[in-house]
Amino acid sequence: MATVTADGISSAPTGASRRAIQVVPLRGLPIVAVIVLGLIVSIAANWRWALMFYHVAGGGLWTGIDLFVGFVIGPILGRLSIPARAEFSAKFMPMMVLIMPTLVVMTLAAGFQLAVVIGNLDPTSVNHGWLVASFVVVGVMATIALGVLEPANVAVLFEMNKPRPDGRVIARLMRRFVYSAGITGAMQVATLLIMTRVATQ
């Protein structure tokens, strides 16, 4: 994956020369590969401890990051000046491009396998209804994340890599984050309620 240097921005938010933004941080890919390989091995071996680790660690980080970004970082970002917002986003968003899909796949793949191993996926299980509820919650979050947030995230990075980034386009795309933060936040709280219920039944 190559990147393009963008200099001499006349209508850019920063107005200063900038370094190129790497849309996907290549240095992080080996870490992702190791995590995914570990996940495959854990599923293949039905290794309960590792599955639990992947599911709990991945899910905890996913929920924590979602809530923190939605309700702490997001509002702060909204009050910053456009150049400051652009500067922060240029460093923050590429990391999110790599971190969030990794956490999601960790949580979901390990969670599904764990449900099979423990027996929660069995329709006669007392937890089956709660599990299906969690599938619905994840479905809503996936639709928002993959249909709204991720495309906006990548589009902002591409816009910022242009010689003349359009501040209006960036502002328009970033509004999506604000609108969807409430929904994903509510869904994450629902996930916490469901998962703590499943774990204690």
Place this chain on the structure above:
Amino acid sequence: MSAQPSDAMAPEAPSPPVTQLVIGSLALVLIGGILMAARFPDPPLTAPVLLLVGSAVLFASCIVLLTRQPVFAWGVLAQVGRWALLAYVVIAGMIEYSFVHNHATGTPLLVLTLMLVMFSLDVALSIGYSVARFAGPAQR
């Protein structure tokens, strides 16, 4: 994947409802996936297949709408979309692997595989279109 420089800002122009349609397509395929996962290993097939067909129709509608655009950055869509497709094929592969590991076979596996293909195409189009619609004139 690289961002090519453009010479001018993207003009404001009315765009077809591709984003809405692709979100609809994604939602349908996810609902189908939830139905199948909820009843695994004996999932119902009628509803997921209907949802899959609905999802494919919405996806095809997106492509038709895009081909009717007088000017569109197809190169950018292809460039960004193929990298997104690669990433989400890996994710879809993980999900497929989970089901195969748990002895999913026959028609349920076929339906699930087609759903995962649809899922990957939806996400790739969604990301690619979001970038391509704001491409500068030099990229169109």
